Amino acid sequence: MTERSEGTSEPPLLSIENLVVDFATDDGVVHAVDGVSLAVRAGEIVAVVGESGSGKSVTAMSILGLVRTPPGVIREGRILLRGEDLRAASGERLREIRGGEIAMIFQDPMTALNPVMTVGRQIAEALRLHDHDLGADDARSRVVTLLRKVGVPEAERRYGQYPHEFSGGMRQRAMIAMAIANDPDLLIADEPTTALDVTIQAQVLELLRTAQRDTGAATILITHDLGVVAELADRVIVMYAGRIVEEADVRSLFARPRHPYTAGLLSSVPRADLDGDLVSIPGSPPNMIDPPGGCAFHPRCPMARERCRTDRPEPYDLGDGRRSACHYADELDEGLALYAAGEEAG
Numbered sequence: 001m002t003e004r005s006e007g008t009s010e011p012p013l014l015s016i017e018n019l020v021v022d023f024a025t026d027d028g029v030v031h032a033v034d035g036v037s038l039a040v041r042a043g044e045i046v047a048v049v050g051e052s053g054s055g056k057s058v059t060a061m062s063i064l065g066l067v068r069t070p071p072g073v074i075r076e077g078r079i080l081l082r083g084e085d086l087r088a089a090s091g092e093r094l095r096e097i098r099g100g101e102i103a104m105i106f107q108d109p110m111t112a113l114n115p116v117m118t119v120g121r122q123i124a125e126a127l128r129l130h131d132h133d134l135g136a137d138d139a140r141s142r143v144v145t146l147l148r149k150v151g152v153p154e155a156e157r158r159y160g161q162y163p164h165e166f167s168g169g170m171r172q173r174a175m176i177a178m179a180i181a182n183d184p185d186l187l188i189a190d191e192p193t194t195a196l197d198v199t200i201q202a203q204v205l206e207l208l209r210t211a212q213r214d215t216g217a218a219t220i221l222i223t224h225d226l227g228v229v230a231e232l233a234d235r236v237i238v239m240y241a242g243r244i245v246e247e248a249d250v251r252s253l254f255a256r257p258r259h260p261y262t263a264g265l266l267s268s269v270p271r272a273d274l275d276g277d278l279v280s281i282p283g284s285p286p287n288m289i290d291p292p293g294g295c296a297f298h299p300r301c302p303m304a305r306e307r308c309r310t311d312r313p314e315p316y317d318l319g320d321g322r323r324s325a326c327h328y329a330d331e332l333d334e335g336l337a338l339y340a341a342g343e344e345a346g
Contacts, residue, residue, distance in 0.1 A: 011083070012039035013218050014063070014186055019077035021058050024070055028289040032058045032072075034242035037315075040186065045212060045219040047233035047250070049226065049265070051285050055242040056222045057107075060188050063220075064102060065094045081186075100130045103179035103217075105208075107191040109171035113163040119171075120147070120159030123178045130182045146177040150207055169200035173207065180211045187212065187219045193228060205231055226269050230254060235321075238262050241286050241296035244315055247323040258324040258332055260301045295327070303328055 021033035033055040040046050048056045061067050063079055065086065079086040081101065086094070098104075106112035114122055123146060124139040134142075140159065147155035150173040163171055172192060179187055189208060193201040209232060212219050221232060229236055229250065236253045238246040238261065246259040257263045264281035283300040286292055292299055298308040307327055315323040326332070 010041065013042045013082060014040040014220075015078075015080040016059070016063070017078045017080070019059060019062060019079065020075040021055075021062055021067060021072060022075055023072045025289070030288045031291060032242055032288060033062070036077075036239075036242070036244055038237055038244065038247070040218050040220060042185070042218055043216055044234045045221060045232055046235045046237060047221045047223060047229040048237045048239060049223060049229055050239035051224065053285050053288065054239040056239055057190055059239075060104070060190055060220060060222055063188065064098055064104060065089075096130070099126050099178075099184075100182050101184055102186045102188065103182070103184040105172075105175050105179045105187065105189040105192050107194050109175040110163060110168075112175060113171060115163055118160050118162055119166060119174045120144070120161075123147075123174065123181060126178050127181050142181075143177075146181055147174070150174070150177045150180075150211075151203070152177070169196055169204065172196065172200075172204055176204075176207055176211055180215055180217075183215050184217050187215075187217045188222070189219060190222045191224070192221075193223075193225065201228075208232065226265060238265070241291055242288060243296070243325065244323070245297065245325045247315070247321075249321060252320065252322060256332075258318055258322060258329045259297075259326045260303050260332065261297050263332060264300075295325075303331070 016036060016038050019033050019036040023030040023032055036055065036059055038046075048059070050056055058067065058072075062074055063086065067074055074087065077087075081097070086097070089097070113119065120140065120143050123143045124136070127139050127142060128134050144155045144159055147158060152158050152170060152173050158166070166174060192208060193204050196204060205228060208219070221228070223229060233250045235249050236247070237244055238259065240261050246253065246257065246262045248258070253262065254266065257266055261281070264279075267279040268281060270278060281300055286296050286299070293312075294310045295301070295304075295308045295313055298304040301308065305328070311327065313325045313327050315325040318324055318329060
């Protein structure tokens, strides 16, 4: 984890306020993101976790203006980069920001990279789009240096190879090289270790840590892997059904979660110091075309009561920078005991 001062009065690098994103489908409107507010400060690594469909990636895509209309539309909210509202930015300004001030490492580099362009040319293009005075030879030299920096062997030769000639781990290294090429202020890494074997995952995580340290960039790490979170993050945001249900620094969250969903995620992770079967969260994520009333997690929650079925909880401050969207966050030790006992939701 990075070292940074807590309680700083410095304004956030990125601020998202009440973001609402919907997608039109043949079956109805999917409420993908429903009132998300978060802040990311310079130099910190913020992990965003949750099951598939929780709204993690859509939130990240919204930052870069990559929600395609139609079928997607940002209904409400502001996305501020150093106070500049990106929703009001022109197309030209957004092109300056993408790959410049904000860079993204996509989940699947094979589909993110252009299959008919060499890897080196694609990275060089990213450089020259943001530095119009950079000549072709200088761009090539910088790309080779970047490929070496991220651990691509024989970088000179690899410069002229196509994505299909790279292994999965090598493609992800190339994506990281492209992302850090223009020294961004914010890196967004969307499931960067998905589909990689354990050894390569460890190498990519170390590379992300090194890249963040070298560039000083803030990082939003989107993942469902709590091991990755524990390894890299300073702060954790937990999403469920398009909303933030808990936010805390990584140590506090792992030591004492304050939302039943977070407790369920942690209880389902294999641990060497615990014997017995893993405890899973009962049920399935909600249908976001017609999400449940009240707290969206209540059909799966062992602590659910009548109030949970009718009143939607808003995230509230628990102190020390912690937030929870649970009516009974102060009683969560009872919920943890229920998970440990493997009891079903009420």
